[in-house]
Structure formats: C-alpha cells, structure tokens
Amino acid sequence: MQTLISHIERCSSFDGPGIRTVVFFKGCPLSCKWCHNPECISFEKEELFYPEKCIKCGRCQSGCVTGARVVCGRIIPVHDVVVTVKRDEKYYSGGGGVTLSGGEPLAHNSYVNELIDALLKENIDVAIETSMFKYDEEILKKVDRIMADVKIFDEKKHLEYVGISGEKIRDNILKADLLGVPLTIRTPIIKGINDDEQNVRLTAEFASSLKNCVRYELLPYHAMGVNKARALGKEQKVFSAPDAKTLENLKKYQFTR
Amino acid sequence: MKPNVYEAEQALKTKPIYSTAYERVKLLNDVMHAYDDLPQPLKFSRTLAYLLENVSVPVKEYDLIVGRAVDKELNAEEEKLFQAFIADNGNAYRSGAFFGSGHSSYEWEYIVELGVGGMKSRAISRLSTENDDAKRAFLQGAVEVYDAISSYILRFANSAKQAGLAAQAARLEKVAFSAPETFAEALQLVWIIALIDCAYVTLNPTLTLGRPDVFLYPFYSRDIASGRLTREEAKELITDYYCKHNLIMGRGEHQLGDDKNSTTFDRITNFDAPQYLLLAGTDEKGESAVNELTELFAECIVPSFKNPVVVVRYFIGMDKKHERLWNILMRKALQSSSMMFYNDNDVIAVLKRMGVTEGVHDYIHFGCNWASTGNNGAWMWGGPSSFAFTPEMSEEDKKYLRRAYMRYPVDMGWEGIFNAALYQLADENLKSGVMDRLFELFMAGVKDFISQKISYLSRELTVRQKNPSRLLVLTDCFLRESIDSAECYAASAKYHFEASSFQMFANVVDSFVAVDELVIRKKSVTLKELAKAVKNDFKDNEWLRLACKNAEKFGSDGEVSNAYAKKLITAFTDYVFEVSKPYFEKQGLFLMPSLEGDTWHIKCGRESGASVDGRRAGEPFAQNARPSNGSCKNGLTGMFNSLLSVPGGSVASGALNVDVDSRAFSGEEGLKNFSNLLATYFNAGGLHAQVSCVSRDDLLAAQLDPDSYRDLRVRVTGYSGVFVDLCRELQDDVIARMDP
Incomplete structure (x- = not known):
C-alpha cells in the first residue's frame, strides 16, 4: 500500500504549540460518526465532487479548473514534504513545527518513520496527532509530542460511535506515557453523545493520572465534515456542538501543566 | 468606562x-x-x-x-x-x-x-x-x-x-x-x-x-x-x-x-x-x-x-x-x-x-x-498647486499642468498596460521568447508612464518655485525652514516627492503567471485565444476564466509567482530610482517607490475590463501590497513569504491588510503565536502589516443588522473604518479579504 497524503496545511495554530505545518495522511481504521476529515478515512485516492461549482464544460478528463472535482490523495516523496515544511521554518521559532495528522499517521508507519527522521535531521519539532489505535513505539518515542483523543470513556458507546475499542486506546496511551514524550489528551465534545459531566470527568482523571500528560483539552464539535462527506457521495449525520453553558461547566476539567 | x-x-x-x-x-x-x-x-x-x-x-x-x-x-x-x-x-x-x-x-x-x-x-x-x-x-x-x-x-x-x-x-x-x-x-x-x-x-x-x-x-x-x-x-x-x-x-x-x-x-x-x-x-x-x-x-x-x-x-x-x-x-x-x-x-x-x-x-x-x-x-499632491502659486503661468505650462498626471486616472490601471502588452504580443505570433517579450512590452509601458510623470512633476515644481512666497499655509507656520526662507514649503522644501506606485501589483503578477502556466507550460490555450477572451470579458468562456483564476497566485508562496513578483518589482524600482536621480540632484524631487493603491482598487476595478488573472470586468483589483482576495491558499505564512519575495529596501510604502480570525490566536498562547509570526515576518524584512481581527461571520451579520454591530472596526487602507459605515462595495471587499 502506498502512502497517500490528503493535503498539507500551513500556518495552523490549532494543531499543537506554535505555528505548525500539518501533514494530513489519507486512511484511518476508525469510523467516528462525526469525523471532520471524512476524506481521510479511505486509504484510496478519491474525488470530492461539488456540483454547485460545476459549469459542465466537459473538460473533466484534462483536470478540473472550476473546483467542482477535487482529487484527494497524492503520493508525495518524503523529500518534497520536507521542502514544503521548510518554507515556513522561520516561523517555527516560537515552539512550532510539524504535526502529522490525518487520517491516522500510525497507519502509515513506514513512510511516517522516514518522514520523522528527515524532519528531525532538520531540527524541526514533530508532533503526532493519533487515535492511538495501535502502539508503535518506534515512532512514538521519536516525536516531540503526542496528541491523542479519548473520545468516549464508556466502552459500549465508544464501539458504537468510533468503531473500535476505547479501552485498547487507553491501554496504548498508558504505554506511550512510559516513553517520556509530552502527551496532550483531547476530547471532542458532541452534544448528547459525550457532553455529560461524568464522561469528561473520567477522561480528565485518566489524563491527569498520566505522568507525561501536559494538557487536557476539550474540542467542541463542528460540522466541517458534513459537506466533505457529501462531496464524497456519503452521508454524515449532523451532530451539534454542546450548549455554551454545558461547555463552560466542562471546561473546568481542562488543564495544562 | x-x-x-x-x-x-x-x-x-x-x-x-x-x-x-x-x-x-x-x-x-x-x-x-x-x-x-x-x-x-x-x-x-x-x-x-x-x-x-x-x-x-x-x-x-x-x-x-x-x-x-x-x-x-x-x-x-x-x-x-x-x-x-x-x-x-x-x-x-x-x-x-x-x-x-x-x-x-x-x-x-x-x-x-x-x-x-x-x-x-x-x-x-x-x-x-x-x-x-x-x-x-x-x-x-x-x-x-x-x-x-x-x-x-x-x-x-x-x-x-x-x-x-x-x-x-x-x-x-x-x-x-x-x-x-x-x-x-x-x-x-x-x-x-x-x-x-x-x-x-x-x-x-x-x-x-x-x-x-x-x-x-x-x-x-x-x-x-x-x-x-x-x-x-x-x-x-x-x-x-x-x-x-x-x-x-x-x-x-x-x-x-x-x-x-x-x-x-x-x-x-x-x-x-x-x-x-x-x-x-x-x-x-x-x-x-x-x-x-x-x-x-x-x-x-x-x-x-x-x-x-x-x-x-x-x-x-x-x-x-x-x-x-x-x-x-x-x-x-x-x-x-x-x-x-x-x-x-x-x-x-x-x-x-x-x-x-x-x-x-x-x-x-x-x-x-x-x-x-x-x-x-x-x-507634491498635498498643499497648493502650481496654479495658486503662479496664476499667470505660460500657455505651455498650463497645457501640461492641467493634466491629471499625478494620480487617477493616469496613475491607475497597470493591468491595462499589461493587457495592451498582451494584445500586441498576440499579434506578433512569436514562436519563442514569449514571456521575455511580454515582460519587455509591459515594462516599456510602465517606464513611459513613470518618466512622463516625473517630468510633469518637475515642471509643476518649477512653476511653484517662480513665486514661492506668494502663499502661506498653516504647515509653514510650524516649519523652521519655511520661516527662515519666507517661502511656502510646497515650493521650497528640501525634498519633494510623489508616490510612484506599482498599481494592482498582485493582479499584474498573477497575469504573468497565468500566461506562463496556461499558454507556455500547460498549453491549455493560445495567446490569441487568451487575448480574445480577456477582451470579451471571458464571455462564453467561463472555463478559461476559471483556469486563469485557479492558476498559481501571488500570496500562495508559489515559486513561479514569487519569482515574477521579485522580477517585476525589481525592474520597477530600479527604474524609479534611475529616472528620479537627475531630478533629485537638480530639484530634490523624486518618486517614492511604493505598492500603494489606497481604495482605488475598487474605483479603478469598476472602470476596467477583465484581466488575465481571471478577474471579470468591473470587479475590484487587489488592494495595495496585498495579494488578490482568495489567493492566500497557504495561510498567513504563505502570504508573508510571497510578500518577502519583494526585496527589502525596494519600496517605502504599501499596506498589507492582515485579516485574522480571532479564534486562531485566542488566549495567551494565541498571542504568543501571533507575536512570533509577525515578528518573524518583520525580522525577515517584511515592510508593513495592519491587523483586523474579526470573524467573517460577524461581518456578514453586520451587513444584515448594522445597528447591532457599530463596534466592529476593520483596517481599510491607511485608516480604520467603522465597518457598517463603509460603503457596501468596500464592505464586500473586506469580507472577500477573509476568504482563504
């Protein structure tokens, strides 16, 4: 299987400390029902189709220029990714760097391993955003920081909404905690699904018990994935963000240390 | 409060x-x-x-x-x-x-x-x-x-x-x-x-x-x-x-x-x-x-x-x-x-x-x-004009000095110079060297304008200096030199200058890139077809317009657009310095190279035909030093990098509106990130920045309910505007700036 990259986003201030370049890998073994990057679930090249932009020019074969057909998934040599990353190198000085995201970067371990080595050789800070569906010590011990979601504490609910075991994810996080790499634990908050105080409290307690967890944060749901799913010919259920009052109350569980 | x-x-x-x-x-x-x-x-x-x-x-x-x-x-x-x-x-x-x-x-x-x-x-x-x-x-x-x-x-x-x-x-x-x-x-x-x-x-x-x-x-x-x-x-x-x-x-x-x-x-x-x-x-x-x-x-x-x-x-x-x-x-x-x-x-x-x-x-x-x-x-444009100093000027001077030679409309529309070059080139049927020839024709038009401009300015100053004491303005009362010489500063200051701006810079760069990409490299269209389509405001050719629109753009930190930006601004500023030199030595008069278009990008856009970058007739041009709206596909760092392709010390002014979503830089961490981002840009030689930190959603809501949003301030060109007091065209342009 060749590693496909969905896209590379520059100047992100949401995916780790400082100004970061985020590499989105295509392919993820999870199937979160609210996924905000549904184009990064399949490991295959896909086309997103936005009919409202189509002018019916009949030139689809020579490459769409209207933005109606967007191909997602490119093979990009490691060297080329590094070149793109380095274009913003001067802005990383305030703690920024690269974040490997997706999709699931750990599902592309061979490529990701090589990319991390190349980035570290350039003294670029590397963070990984992973579901921790698996424990890949070789990769995890090399990165500068790990960001992992604990989405739902209840196992049954986790299986229902995420598609795999939440307990396994927490086990993997516990193992990763022994590596001495700073960890950030995050919970996407979806109204009526996991915005109950018990879920957040248990997750916060779990995060707090980790020796290397430097931060626990809540990420309110947004419907960014809905349009993209539709463009892929799939339907994604529209969820809701938590009420402002609920979120405000839950925020007391966030911490930075 | x-x-x-x-x-x-x-x-x-x-x-x-x-x-x-x-x-x-x-x-x-x-x-x-x-x-x-x-x-x-x-x-x-x-x-x-x-x-x-x-x-x-x-x-x-x-x-x-x-x-x-x-x-x-x-x-x-x-x-x-x-x-x-x-x-x-x-x-x-x-x-x-x-x-x-x-x-x-x-x-x-x-x-x-x-x-x-x-x-x-x-x-x-x-x-x-x-x-x-x-x-x-x-x-x-x-x-x-x-x-x-x-x-x-x-x-x-x-x-x-x-x-x-x-x-x-x-x-x-x-x-x-x-x-x-x-x-x-x-x-x-x-x-x-x-x-x-x-x-x-x-x-x-x-x-x-x-x-x-x-x-x-x-x-x-x-x-x-x-x-x-x-x-x-x-x-x-x-x-x-x-x-x-x-x-x-x-x-x-x-x-x-x-x-x-x-x-x-x-x-x-x-x-x-x-x-x-x-x-x-x-x-x-x-x-x-x-x-x-x-x-x-x-x-x-x-x-x-x-x-x-x-x-x-x-x-x-x-x-x-x-x-x-x-x-x-x-x-x-x-x-x-x-x-x-x-x-x-x-x-x-x-x-x-x-x-x-x-x-x-x-x-x-x-x-x-x-x-x-x-x-x-x-x-030169401030203060009294030559007519106030010397109403009895010669008929020959009158002929020249009545021309609107300093600013609008002559100083506008460099995209127009580009289009003229394109149309001429389309008729030349060159087999090779197309981009070099396009550059040559464009710069010839630019140089012609700049050299005329400074020669008129020189004439203006000469006329003013015939009667430098005839007029007193308030500024003179607060300048030592005006009192010492008993002459109005507008005639007798040590230095006289006028902005010489590369108008619609981003549109011109993007137009060069579009020709390079679509005609030369991809061969998607011929030069004649492109010229014809632009002349006709892309009528019945929306595909080509979108192809132009989606070509690489200045502001995305692309190698081709950055290279054209550097080449164009260097040729422009070199000429501005060169043409100013004799006037500077003789009269202290010079052109100040800049990337300044104020809000004329809207007025001029209204009156201009389509451009090769995919802009339709009547639409606004890019503002000041800023890339065209929607061009900054690689975020602020991409935009800054594109701007940094303009060599430091080449232009003295040119506003760069930096529109920031407040959510991206909230809290102490956001502040730290933003501070670092802006300082990095300036330490690398960035010329200018002014920040509007508002959300696109708020601006859209303000258009619907102005009275509830009278607090919204946005940076316009040199000044800040109460968003709801701006005219609708300018409001729309500010909103469009926030498109990625």
Whole structure:
C-alpha cells in the first residue's frame, strides 16, 4: 500500500504549540460518526465532487479548473514534504513545527518513520496527532509530542460511535506515557453523545493520572465534515456542538501543566 | 468606562451623518470677501484670526486636555447657508484663503521647544531683516497666525477657568505664549495646534503628529524625576488626548462614500481621515528610539477608537529588545486597534538609496500609507498647486499642468498596460521568447508612464518655485525652514516627492503567471485565444476564466509567482530610482517607490475590463501590497513569504491588510503565536502589516443588522473604518479579504 497524503496545511495554530505545518495522511481504521476529515478515512485516492461549482464544460478528463472535482490523495516523496515544511521554518521559532495528522499517521508507519527522521535531521519539532489505535513505539518515542483523543470513556458507546475499542486506546496511551514524550489528551465534545459531566470527568482523571500528560483539552464539535462527506457521495449525520453553558461547566476539567 | 472614553466612542458610533461644523461655515461666510484685496498670506491669517476669535470654545468637566470643536445637525435655514457656502467659488477654500496644508507633518520638536510666542519672535526677527514685499507679507501672515493661536488658547483658558478646571486653565495660559515646560503643557499645545488644522483649516488634513514618544520624552522624564507627574497621570493625559482626536471625526468613508452616507469634508474638515502618530523606530545613529513613553502611548491605545492611527516603526530585533512593548502592541493589534507597523529597515534603505541624507530617521507615514522624508519633505499632491502659486503661468505650462498626471486616472490601471502588452504580443505570433517579450512590452509601458510623470512633476515644481512666497499655509507656520526662507514649503522644501506606485501589483503578477502556466507550460490555450477572451470579458468562456483564476497566485508562496513578483518589482524600482536621480540632484524631487493603491482598487476595478488573472470586468483589483482576495491558499505564512519575495529596501510604502480570525490566536498562547509570526515576518524584512481581527461571520451579520454591530472596526487602507459605515462595495471587499 502506498502512502497517500490528503493535503498539507500551513500556518495552523490549532494543531499543537506554535505555528505548525500539518501533514494530513489519507486512511484511518476508525469510523467516528462525526469525523471532520471524512476524506481521510479511505486509504484510496478519491474525488470530492461539488456540483454547485460545476459549469459542465466537459473538460473533466484534462483536470478540473472550476473546483467542482477535487482529487484527494497524492503520493508525495518524503523529500518534497520536507521542502514544503521548510518554507515556513522561520516561523517555527516560537515552539512550532510539524504535526502529522490525518487520517491516522500510525497507519502509515513506514513512510511516517522516514518522514520523522528527515524532519528531525532538520531540527524541526514533530508532533503526532493519533487515535492511538495501535502502539508503535518506534515512532512514538521519536516525536516531540503526542496528541491523542479519548473520545468516549464508556466502552459500549465508544464501539458504537468510533468503531473500535476505547479501552485498547487507553491501554496504548498508558504505554506511550512510559516513553517520556509530552502527551496532550483531547476530547471532542458532541452534544448528547459525550457532553455529560461524568464522561469528561473520567477522561480528565485518566489524563491527569498520566505522568507525561501536559494538557487536557476539550474540542467542541463542528460540522466541517458534513459537506466533505457529501462531496464524497456519503452521508454524515449532523451532530451539534454542546450548549455554551454545558461547555463552560466542562471546561473546568481542562488543564495544562 | 471613563466618561471621556465613553463620549469618544459614542461620537464614533452615533454622530449624525449630516453633522456639520456650522460655526466654521457661518464665520467663513461672514468674511468671505473681506480680505480679497490682500495678498494671500494676510488673507489667510486674518480669516483664520476671525474664525478663531469667534468659534465656540467649549470645555467639559472631565477634560484633561482642553480643545473641542462643535458640530451639529442643521435646520433648513442653516443647511441653505451651508449649501450656498460650499457652492460659492469665493469661499475660504476655493478663493485660496485656506489652502490644504494636509498630508504633512509639523516640526513638533520645534513647536514644543519654542512655544507659540517663541515661534512668533522668530518670525518677527526674520521679518525685520526682509525687504522683499512678498516675503514680508508671508512673514507678517505667519506672525498674525501665531497671534490668532495665542488668543484662541486664551479663550479656552477662560472657559476652563469658568468650568472650575484651574490646572487646565493655568496650562493653557502658559502655552498661549510661552514654551511648555511640563508634559501636560506640551501635550496640550500639540492638541490645540492639531485641532486648528484638522477642525478648521484643512479639508482632509491627515496631519502627522510625528513621534511624540521621542519629542515629548524630555518633558515626561523631567516631570517624573521631579515628582510632578506619575506614570498613571501621564496615561490619563494621553488617553484624553486620544479621545480628543476621535471627537473631531465625521462618519462614513471618504473615497467611496458620497454625501448620502458620509459626513464629507465640507461638513467636518477632518471627516474620516485620521491623524497619524508614530512610535518607536530608530534614531540617527540607527539605535532604538524606544523609551518609557513609547510604552505609555501604546498602552493607552483604545481598540474601539479610529483616531489617531498609531504607526509603529518596527526595526529588526525590536520584538526581543523591547519584549514588553511588543507584547502590548500585539495585544492591541489583535483587538483590531487603529494601528499599523512599518519596518524602519526597509523605509530608511529606500530613502538612502534615493540619496536622501537629512532626517532619514525622521521619516513619517501619512495619508493612506505614503512615506515621506518628514519635516523637510513636501508631498507634491498635498498643499497648493502650481496654479495658486503662479496664476499667470505660460500657455505651455498650463497645457501640461492641467493634466491629471499625478494620480487617477493616469496613475491607475497597470493591468491595462499589461493587457495592451498582451494584445500586441498576440499579434506578433512569436514562436519563442514569449514571456521575455511580454515582460519587455509591459515594462516599456510602465517606464513611459513613470518618466512622463516625473517630468510633469518637475515642471509643476518649477512653476511653484517662480513665486514661492506668494502663499502661506498653516504647515509653514510650524516649519523652521519655511520661516527662515519666507517661502511656502510646497515650493521650497528640501525634498519633494510623489508616490510612484506599482498599481494592482498582485493582479499584474498573477497575469504573468497565468500566461506562463496556461499558454507556455500547460498549453491549455493560445495567446490569441487568451487575448480574445480577456477582451470579451471571458464571455462564453467561463472555463478559461476559471483556469486563469485557479492558476498559481501571488500570496500562495508559489515559486513561479514569487519569482515574477521579485522580477517585476525589481525592474520597477530600479527604474524609479534611475529616472528620479537627475531630478533629485537638480530639484530634490523624486518618486517614492511604493505598492500603494489606497481604495482605488475598487474605483479603478469598476472602470476596467477583465484581466488575465481571471478577474471579470468591473470587479475590484487587489488592494495595495496585498495579494488578490482568495489567493492566500497557504495561510498567513504563505502570504508573508510571497510578500518577502519583494526585496527589502525596494519600496517605502504599501499596506498589507492582515485579516485574522480571532479564534486562531485566542488566549495567551494565541498571542504568543501571533507575536512570533509577525515578528518573524518583520525580522525577515517584511515592510508593513495592519491587523483586523474579526470573524467573517460577524461581518456578514453586520451587513444584515448594522445597528447591532457599530463596534466592529476593520483596517481599510491607511485608516480604520467603522465597518457598517463603509460603503457596501468596500464592505464586500473586506469580507472577500477573509476568504482563504
């Protein structure tokens, strides 16, 4: 299987400390029902189709220029990714760097391993955003920081909404905690699904018990994935963000240390 | 909220759109023809004296800095008089009693060092040695202006006394004649002089206030050392001073608005044009000029204010050298405060390259983002024209000088030069070397325009210099050199300049890239087909328009667009320097290379056909130095990198609107990220940035419900706008800036 990259986003201030370049890998073994990057679930090249932009020019074969057909998934040599990353190198000085995201970067371990080595050789800070569906010590011990979601504490609910075991994810996080790499634990908050105080409290307690967890944060749901799913010919259920009052109350569980 | 801040905010939000400085109109009407037989300097001084002797001098109980002007809505009879006044060719502005002295800076160090009385003594002393009638009238006029100012200040002193403001009254009595000794006195004097210019004398003044952190520092440090002033008291004075600048504002947008949605300069001379207040920067040794007062002026910035525009003169390494100041400034920037940043290193390099030797470190920015050499420089378009200096000029001069050679419409539409080059090239049927030939044809058009422009400017200056003492403007009263020479600065300043802007820079770069990509590399279309489509506004060829639109764009940090940007700006600035050189040596006249288009990108866009970058006929062009809307696909860093392909020290001005989603840089971490981002850009040689931190959603909501969003401020070009007071086209353009 060749590693496909969905896209590379520059100047992100949401995916780790400082100004970061985020590499989105295509392919993820999870199937979160609210996924905000549904184009990064399949490991295959896909086309997103936005009919409202189509002018019916009949030139689809020579490459769409209207933005109606967007191909997602490119093979990009490691060297080329590094070149793109380095274009913003001067802005990383305030703690920024690269974040490997997706999709699931750990599902592309061979490529990701090589990319991390190349980035570290350039003294670029590397963070990984992973579901921790698996424990890949070789990769995890090399990165500068790990960001992992604990989405739902209840196992049954986790299986229902995420598609795999939440307990396994927490086990993997516990193992990763022994590596001495700073960890950030995050919970996407979806109204009526996991915005109950018990879920957040248990997750916060779990995060707090980790020796290397430097931060626990809540990420309110947004419907960014809905349009993209539709463009892929799939339907994604529209969820809701938590009420402002609920979120405000839950925020007391966030911490930075 | 303190009452002075509340009052200023309310004025910005609720001042009636037809508010008028009626007293000014009425009083000027009284003396419209009273001094017609006098030379202009005396006509000016006596008209001003009458005005200042009779306008109201109101004081509020919470005024720390005294000095207000009155405006109001007019009844039918008053409106009739107002309309008659502005229509009359004999009114103070049309008859030449008052000439715009705007878009200039005064010699503020000189003002606070000598005071009004000291400046008057200097003029009297100069008058005693002068025999030339014109020069004597010039100097006599200046003396009368100082007298008028003294009387005006004393009238305010009386008002302050009556209001029980003893300390304020004492300060006013002091500075009515004597040089200020304290920080409060100096700031008071600065305000009164700014008030006279901005509220009474100049239509569209955009006065520059120099660097008050530098010229007021001796007063501040003395007061602090003697225990006469505390830091907090100084802050209260500065805040009140900022409040005063906002009270003299009108409503609307002066370039695209009209008298239906704007106060207009006729009603309120200052209207929406701000004063520019510079902070920080370097001194003549190239060392940091930052002091404790710089921080105070920064701390006092009220984000909801429009005025003054604080121009921070950044210099490489300032973020680390003055970390606390930089943090204060970044906090203010992220609140969409009325401020901007210019890079000393770039601006000074341009001036030095031109050959400017005096006062390079005292450069200023004014108007809508033009750089000036400062006190010793006159902007050619500001001040009186050659016709005012020499009405009896030759027919040949008249023929040339009646041309609108400096700005619109001739100075607009470089995309038009590009299209002309494209059409010619399409007919040449070249087999190779297409891009080189396109560049050659384009630059030929550019050079032709620039060389004509400076030759006309030279002619203009020559005509002005035939009678340099014929006119006196307010600026002259505050420039040592004008009094010494008894000549108007617009004729006799050491340096004369005009902005020479690469208009629609991003559109031109994008058009080169589109031809390169679609005609040469991808061969998706022939040059003839492209030229034909552009001529026809892409009619029946939407595919090609979108192909052009989606080609690589300046602002995305693409290698091809960056390379064209560098090549074009280098060729342009090299020529500007080269063509200016003989004029500079002969007359001190030069063109200031810039990337400035103000808000003309909309007006000019309206009147222009389609362009090769996929822009339809009538749509706005890119604004100032900014990439076209929707081009910054790689975020702020991509945009900054594209801008950095413009070599440092090549242009002296060019606004870059940095539109930031507040969610991206919230909290302390967001502040740190933003500070680092902006400092990195400037330390790498970035020229300019001004920040609007609003969300696109809020702007869209504001269009639907303006009254609920009167607090929204956005950076426009040189100035800040109350978003809902901007005309719809400009509002739409600001929203489009926020597209990725």
